[in-house]
Structures are given as structure tokens and as C-alpha cells.
Amino acid sequence: xxxxxxxxxxxxxxxxxxxxxxxxxxxFAAQRGADAAVAVNSGRVxxxxxxxxxxxxxxxxxxxxxxxATVTLSSKGVSLxxxxxxxxxxxxGPLDDLTLVSGHWPQRPDQIVLSAGxxxxxxxxxxxxxxxxxxxxxxxxxxxANSITNTADAWxxxxxxxxxxxxxxxxxxxxxxxxxSASSNNQLRGDVAAISAALPAGAVxxxxxxLSARQQATGNxxxxxxxxxxxxxxGLFMSVLIVxxxxxxxxxxxxxxxxxxxxxxxxxxxxxxxxxxxxGVPAVAxxxxxxxxxNLLAIPVLHKSAASFGVGSQSVPVWVNVVTPxxxxxxxxxxxxxxxxxxxxxxxxxxxxxxxxxxxxxGYTMHRVASRLRLPRPVSIGLAAPFARPAxxxxxxxxxxxxxxxxxxxxxxxxxxxxxxxxxxLAATAPVQVSLASANGWQPGTSRDRAIIAALRSQPGxxxxxxxxxxxxxxxxxARQVNAEVFDGNAAWLGFDLISGRWYSGPRQVVVNTAYLxxxxxxVGQSTTMSTGTRSVTARIVGQVFVPxxxxxxxxxxxxxxxxxxxxxxxxxxxxxxxGVTPSSYVGALNHALGGGYYVSGPDxxxxxxxxxxxxxxxxxxxxxxxxxxxxxxxxxxxxDRVHDLxxxxxxxxxxRQTIAMVLCWVVGPAVVAAVIAIPLxxxxxxxxxxxxxxxxxxxxxxxxxxxxxPAEIVLLALSGLVIAGVGALLPASWAARxxxxxxxxxx
Amino acid sequence: xxxxIRVDDxxxxxxxxxxxxxEHVSLDIAAGEAVAIMGPSGSGKSTLLNLIAGLDRPxxxxxxxxxxxxxxxxxxxxxxxxxxxxxxxxxFFNLLDDLTVADNVLLPAQxxxxxxxxxxxxxxxxxERLKISDHRQAYPARLSGGERQRVAIAxxxxxxxxxxxxxEPTGALDTATGEEIGRLLLExxxxxxxxxxxxxxxxLALRYAGRxxxxxxxxxxxxxxxxxxxx
Numbered sequence: 002x003x004x005x006x007x008x009x010x011x012x013x014x015x016x017x018x019x020x021x022x023x024x025x026x027x028x029f030a031a032q033r034g035a036d037a038a039v040a041v042n043s044g045r046v047x048x049x050x051x052x053x054x055x056x057x058x059x060x061x062x063x064x065x066x067x068x069x070a071t072v073t074l075s076s077k078g079v080s081l082x083x084x085x086x087x088x089x090x091x092x093x094g095p096l097d098d099l100t101l102v103s104g105h106w107p108q109r110p111d112q113i114v115l116s117a118g119x120x121x122x123x124x125x126x127x128x129x130x131x132x133x134x135x136x137x138x139x140x141x142x143x144x145x146a147n148s149i150t151n152t153a154d155a156w157x158x159x160x161x162x163x164x165x166x167x168x169x170x171x172x173x174x175x176x177x178x179x180x181x182s183a184s185s186n187n188q189l190r191g192d193v194a195a196i197s198a199a200l201p202a203g204a205v206x207x208x209x210x211x212l213s214a215r216q217q218a219t220g221n222x223x224x225x226x227x228x229x230x231x232x233x234x235x236g237l238f239m240s241v242l243i244v245x246x247x248x249x250x251x252x253x254x255x256x257x258x259x260x261x262x263x264x265x266x267x268x269x270x271x272x273x274x275x276x277x278x279x280x281g282v283p284a285v286a287x288x289x290x291x292x293x294x295x296n297l298l299a300i301p302v303l304h305k306s307a308a309s310f311g312v313g314s315q316s317v318p319v320w321v322n323v324v325t326p327x328x329x330x331x332x333x334x335x336x337x338x339x340x341x342x343x344x345x346x347x348x349x350x351x352x353x354x355x356x357x358x359x360x361x362x363x364g365y366t367m368h369r370v371a372s373r374l375r376l377p378r379p380v381s382i383g384l385a386a387p388f389a390r391p392a393x394x395x396x397x398x399x400x401x402x403x404x405x406x407x408x409x410x411x412x413x414x415x416x417x418x419x420x421x422x423x424x425x426x427l428a429a430t431a432p433v434q435v436s437l438a439s440a441n442g443w444q445p446g447t448s449r450d451r452a453i454i455a456a457l458r459s460q461p462g463x464x465x466x467x468x469x470x471x472x473x474x475x476x477x478x479x480a481r482q483v484n485a486e487v488f489d490g491n492a493a494w495l496g497f498d499l500i501s502g503r504w505y506s507g508p509r510q511v512v513v514n515t516a517y518l519x520x521x522x523x524x525v526g527q528s529t530t531m532s533t534g535t536r537s538v539t540a541r542i543v544g545q546v547f548v549p550x551x552x553x554x555x556x557x558x559x560x561x562x563x564x565x566x567x568x569x570x571x572x573x574x575x576x577x578x579x580x581g582v583t584p585s586s587y588v589g590a591l592n593h594a595l596g597g598g599y600y601v602s603g604p605d606x607x608x609x610x611x612x613x614x615x616x617x618x619x620x621x622x623x624x625x626x627x628x629x630x631x632x633x634x635x636x637x638x639x640x641x642d643r644v645h646d647l648x649x650x651x652x653x654x655x656x657x658r659q660t661i662a663m664v665l666c667w668v669v670g671p672a673v674v675a676a677v678i679a680i681p682l683x684x685x686x687x688x689x690x691x692x693x694x695x696x697x698x699x700x701x702x703x704x705x706x707x708x709x710x711x712p713a714e715i716v717l718l719a720l721s722g723l724v725i726a727g728v729g730a731l732l733p734a735s736w737a738a739r740x741x742x743x744x745x746x747x748x749x
Numbered sequence: 750x751x752x753x754i755r756v757d758d759x760x761x762x763x764x765x766x767x768x769x770x771x772e773h774v775s776l777d778i779a780a781g782e783a784v785a786i787m788g789p790s791g792s793g794k795s796t797l798l799n800l801i802a803g804l805d806r807p808x809x810x811x812x813x814x815x816x817x818x819x820x821x822x823x824x825x826x827x828x829x830x831x832x833x834x835x836x837x838x839x840x841f842f843n844l845l846d847d848l849t850v851a852d853n854v855l856l857p858a859q860x861x862x863x864x865x866x867x868x869x870x871x872x873x874x875x876x877e878r879l880k881i882s883d884h885r886q887a888y889p890a891r892l893s894g895g896e897r898q899r900v901a902i903a904x905x906x907x908x909x910x911x912x913x914x915x916x917e918p919t920g921a922l923d924t925a926t927g928e929e930i931g932r933l934l935l936e937x938x939x940x941x942x943x944x945x946x947x948x949x950x951x952x953l954a955l956r957y958a959g960r961x962x963x964x965x966x967x968x969x970x971x972x973x974x975x976x977x978x979x980x
Contacts, residue, residue: 378859649843653857654832656825743805
């Protein structure tokens, strides 16, 4: 069983390590991703002309044309931003092989499959309305699919597109291409230009590239990789330690048997090989079953991992299924070989005597000390027992330590991620956002703006609100544009997490993210000069804000950029709610008050954080279970080792309950020591992993993201060691309590 | 006279298709008796002793000690019965190697919840009486066979049991030491301790037991105290 559990854990660990390493590139190859998805005006080009572009210079593969339309979908009264709807007869194909995450492909005209990349997941079977199509038809969601390069927001049968296209909208289509050279944006632009030149003028619109999709997915995977790797390494170390400890103990426990083999004529070499084989046969069986179990365990974990990396699907690589059992069997052979060689060198009498004789001197002192403690005798005997078998105890301690480390690490990381998520989506302070359904901006003071403000003021749940505009600025020597979020009104209440400095308190003050500081070389307190295109503004950087990503970002007030003369179009209102008001009820009420044409959204859980959280929970549970099983195995070995002593205890009057208490106490001491080691270890691992994740996200972390452990929490985390140890030891303790006394006394 | 131990038509087999280790055995043992159970190897004498000690359960039949049915007790009940009413002595001593002589002797008293002071007084008294008080802090591995058996006897007596059960108490000892132990047991019986001893040594049985029961192939073959045997 030890090999089964440890091999399963190692398989999962290696699979995770592989999954975290370059997931996008491997998935892009596996799913035959398209280098470019090109929008085409169907009215200016024939299907034959588009098909002929497969033979254009530089094109290595093509798919399409797929009819397409830009629509607005709504579900339960909530409108989504404009969505690209593409007609495809099936998810497979020579390019852009879609992965069905759940459900099935449309089989009827009124069915739709949504893209997993959008993060909007109404349930399978829910109804969506195409609000921009004539008659506002309804479609039933029958599946969620993943395109590695997000070539569409949703798919329907090809015959449906014309009916779902907005009235008077031009007929469009999508062509997918692979090119001989597509490793840079310049190359892709050249490739698409060549296709455009081969088609009538005006046939080709824009295109989306695989490089953008990779950047987004790689960003996520780079952030996730450190914690996935940390869990994988914990699992691997735990597996190796448990196997080594248990196998060594099993061989040492069989010295008497080895002595008997020698006494009937086995040579030392025969003894060694017989013994390694004896341990090896069940080990091989355990490894084979363990690989299968590891693959089964990996299914839900890799499903989450794939979703978080945005790659549709991941599986356990073939080499992991081969290398893991081979490595585990090699480990068994190595750890069995040492004691087996030793036994082979002993005479038969010595081997039998070693198997029989009491172990001299170990644990005597602790037993004497324990006998003086004013504790029930089974408890004091149990507490002292681990000192008689220090190597076995070290194995138990290591299993518990890894389990507690995983728990401490996971709890702290979860808190850090929760704070990062809250900091990013402002769910705690501004859980509701209001914008236009058309995704266009609007000017302050216009009828639309007044309508939104009136609706906000009419809602009793409204606590406060602020208008926000997204714009791009040039800044200093930066080659790329800076994303700026500009607020018209008091925005301090939004509670952006600050890494250093403070929020701006007046005009000519800005807060920027870490990428901005790193790329400009500026620090908090220095001035920066920005250009809106029409005017140049110099402001002081008063704070560094937590906005992850390698895109420089800046937050400031409308006044800093010139007030109303800046002619900034507002993009949304951010709304804070009164205590006790739920976002879902507020969104429904505000939608009703505003009517059509507006998009009111509740807190966005953020697919990345949701999946990261469930991945952490799943992995932590698995690590704790593996640790508990490690404890179970070592305690089981211990009860088998001491079965005769257990018989003596029961013969002189130890009740079953006292036996259970004694065996449970075997692990109490190691659990306490394990917790003392594991808590700081888990904290350091969390800190290092959080820092690595932050670096991958091109940001530093606010101090509040690092101070995540409260004293009461630390005590509870320490107790998790006792829980893991107690749960692991309970089954062998029960078996020991139920063992027949007469049978136990006859055991040697 | 009311029997201290009443074994009533007891049979024991270890698997459903196997032979009986003990078959249809009935006997009464009075308080204060010293009884030797004899028989060839594999005759079932240790099995019978285990059934009386509550270390095992009969397949059929009943076992009562001091009026209490022990065959129907739970595991907890049997443990309490053993610690309160029975003292066990084994052929290979069955001492705990990690505990000192004193701690070995104290163990049944501690499991029974006796106060520390009472338990220590009782243990000291027994160690003195059995002439092993000099070894109280020693570990069993360092003692001779005779000394270990004395420790085992002290452990068996620490809770003042009604019944002392000894399974081949001299089987692992040399002749001289065996005789020492035999005399010790005789002294205990003469002081009123009820005792059942399993032995294959007829000389031991003759010298140190007042009654001999012979078991052959699991069945009661002979009982020298006719009044106490029931067919």
C-alpha cells in the first residue's frame, strides 16, 4: 500500500511539474492552434477566393471560411459585452481543434457553445438571448469549449449565423491560418498582408494573433507555476521518504526470517536476492496500481490546471507513467538492499538473534521519565515508545511534517491570493460596475451619464460611486503606451492595495504599478511626465499600487489630466454598496431601473483565482491524505513489530480503549515536533512562492499580502499535525485494540 | 462447596473445518486448589488455560469464574477481569523489555487505576518477598531466567488476584531454577492462592499441585480429584 500511495503521489507531482512547464506551447501544438484568425467581409470575396488563400505564399495550413457575426448575448437580464459568434459544424478540424470542456457540440439550430476563455459560465442548459438579432431569439447553452487562441466567444451551427446576425450588419466570416514564419507580430502582419493582397480590396478586416493569446496564458501559467511546483515537490519528497522508511523497516523486521533461510542452506547472495525480490514483488504491484491511481487523481487536478492555464486540457505525459514506477521500484531496491546485504553477511544464528533480541538501550531513559509523569499509564507508555525506534519515528515525523507544511503553505497562499483577488477586482469595496452594453464610453454630463447617476441615486443600496475612464498615455521614455485609469471624483474609498507610498490626495499626483516604476526607473516621490496626445502633464508619483502585469499602469484623477478639457470618455461607474445589500440583488434592481442599453455586472470571481483556489484546496487535501497514509503505514509497521508486546499489555489487563490511546500517543510526540518544524517551513515556502508568483506577475506585494498568519490561525495549523497524525494512526490503533490476545502472545 | 471456576462442556476450534483444540471439557476448581493440567504437546492444555484466563473465547460451552460468566464478556470486560481476578505467568516470561523490573511489576496496578502510592507499596512488598528488590531498576534483558520468572510472578500478584494461572512456568528454566520456582508457587498456594498450572513435567505436577488433570487430544482423560470432575 505504501508503494501504491507514494507512486500515485509521485505521478501526480511529476504530472503537475510538467503541466506547469510550458503548458501553452504544448497545448498549442496538441490542439493545432491557428497563428492568426482573420476577419473577412463576405460581401467582398467569394468562398472560392478564400479557399484559394490556402496556397498563398507562407501559408502552411488554413481552415474556413467560418461564417461569423458580432452579437450581444444576455443571460437572466445581464448583457455581455459584444461577442464574436462563429458558425462551425464540429469542434475538430485541421486547425484550431477545440477542446470541449463540458457538454456537447450544437446539434440543433437553437443551441450554442460558449468559450471557456470568456470566464462567463451560465450552467449547461441555461438560456441566452441574442438581443441584437431580429426577433431576439433564444439559444440554449449545450457546452463550454476552449480554443487555444480564443478564436471566438461562442459557436453555433453554420446555418444559424445569418439568422443571428444584427439587421443590416454586413456578412462576415473568419479564416484561420498557420504560417511558415509567425514568431513575431511583424511577421504575422506581413503574413496577413500577403493574404489581403491576394484578395479583393476591403475583403480582410482585422486579425487576432496567437502571440496575444500566448502572452495572456503564459502570464497566468508563469504566476501559477511556482505554487504548482511547490506542491509537486512536497508530494515527491514525501513519497520518497515514506517509501524509504517503510521498506527499510520491513526488511529489518524480517531478520529472523532471513536467518531461517540461511539456516536451511541459502547462500548470502541468495538471501539478498530472495529478500529484495520478496519486497520487490508487492512493490512492483503497488507501483503499477499506484500509477493508475495517480492518473485517476490527476484527472480533476489537471482539469483545473488546464483551465487556469487556459489550455483546454492537460494529461499525464507518457514518460511520467514509465519513469515514476521504474524510479519507485529502483528506490525500493536501493532501500531494501542495504539491510538485506547486512543480513546476508550475518550468520544464521546472528540474524535470528537480531530478529528476536530486544533492542538494547533505546528509549529506556524516556520510558523512565514517562513512568514518573502523572498521566494515565497507557498515555505515558505511548509517549515514550517512539524513542525506542528512532528511524521509524523519523519517518513518521517526516510524513507529518510534510503534511503540515503543505497545510500551512496552502492556508497562507490562499489568504495571499484572496487579498490579491480582492485588490484586483475591488469586490470588497466596489462590487458592482455599470457601463454601456455597447462597450463604448460616454462623456460626463450627457443624458446617458445623467441616467446612470439618477439610477444609482434611486437605489437604496447605493453607498457611494465614482466614475472611471480607461485611457492610454505616453510616459517618459517608455516605448509602449501606459494604461491609465482616471477617476472623476473621490476614489480613495476603492481601497487599491498600496505596496508603498499613499493614494493620491489632489491634482498632479499619481499612483503607478511596479511595472511602471521598473520600466521607467523612477521611484515613489519622483515626478513623471505623461502625454495624453493633446497635452503634456507632469505629476508626482505618490504611491506604488498593486496592479500585476508587465503593462505599465497609472491611476490618477481627471483633474491631473486637465479636468473636463481632457475630454475623457467615461467607461464605467464603480459602485459601493450599503452593509447588508447583496451584489446580486442590487444588480437585478439597477438593471431594472436602467432598462436596456446598459451593462451592470456583479463581482467577477476571476477565473484565475477561482481555479487557483480550488487547485490549492485539492492539492492540500491530497498532501494531507498522503501524509496521513504515511503515518498509517509507519504505525501499522509499528503495531506489527510490537504485536507481542501488545499481547502482553492486553494479557495484564489493558482494555481496547487504553490500547487505542497508547497507540495514538505513539504519534503525538512526533506530531508536535513536526508542527514546530513545519510551521516556519510552510511560512517560508509561502513567502518564497508568493514572491516568485509576484515576480512572474511583474509586481511587488503589499505588506498586507505577506502578513497572512494570525496567532490563533498558527495554533490551529499546529493542531493540523495532530489531526493528520491521529487520523493516520487511528486505523492501526483500532486493529491493535481488536487483535486477539492469545494470537498476539504467540507472535514473535 | 461452590466452585471458583466452572468450565461447562467447553469446546474450542480455531477454524470452522479444523479439529477441536479442546472438546467437551467440563470441570470445577475450588478456591485454594493447586491444579496441574498435563498432557502431550498439542493436547489442548494451553488452550484450556487461555479460555479460563479470558485470553480466548470458547466456540461452545461456558466458563464462569467466581460466579461470573467470562465467555460472554466484551473485550473491555475481559481486560478488566484479567487485571482484577487473574494473574498470568508464561513460559517465556512475557516481560516488557523497554520497562524496568519495577515498572513491569507496577503495570497491572496502573492499568487498574490503583493510586501511585498503593501500587508502589504493593510492588515493593512483592519484590522483597520474591527476593528481587535489588533488581528493581534493572531491565529484564539483564536478568537470569529465574529472576525474570520471579518478576513475572510479582507482576501477576500485584493486584492480589483470586486466581494465578501459569503456562509452563518452568519450561524455559534449568532444573534447579525450575525447582526454585516450583517451590515458590507451592508456598503461594499454601498461603491460600488458587492456582492452575499447565505443565508437561509429571514430577512438577506431583510435587507442587494437589490435583492433576490430564488432557489428551483436547478431551479430559483423567482427573485425580474425582469429586471435582464432571463427565
